[in-house]
Amino acid sequence: AAHSAGLFEECGKAVLFRHARERYGPLLNSVVDEAELVQREQAEFGVSNDKLGAALCESWGLAGPAVASVRHHVTVQATRVLPPEVARPGICALSALAHALMTAPDTLEDVAKAMAPQTQLDETLVLRGARKVQEKLAAAAERD
Secondary structure (H helix, E strand, O other), X not given: OHHHHHHHOOHHHHHHHHHOHHHHXXXXXXXXOHHHHHHXXXXXXOOOHHHHHHHHHHHOOOOHHHHHHHHHHHHHHHHOOXXXXXXXXXXXHHHHHHHHHHHOHHHHHHHHHHHHHHHOOOHHHHHHHHXXXXXXXXXXXXXX
């Protein structure tokens, strides 16, 4: 489920771009963060990329936890709060950790501290795992 969620987390953006390139491209390039993007998408298209992506994933038969992660990823990444209705919150937490690794690595510890108690996971183990991934990313970047 985590793999599927990660693969399709941004699929709503791809669909909006594909079907409204002239309108969506400039909108996408003009926003400062995802929260602003979903607000502007909603105003411009009547749907945001996270909700559209989740609807697509649901129609493709993806597992419920993957769909939920796609649906809530923008909110979770912005607020570090997992929605109580999500059946497997660890998938959303992984999304938030991956987002921190890719966009703001200096926030990784704070994100891990926020996510661990909400998923009933040990904070030290979550952070250790995330740091291992961070080390692998750094090693890969050095090789390239």
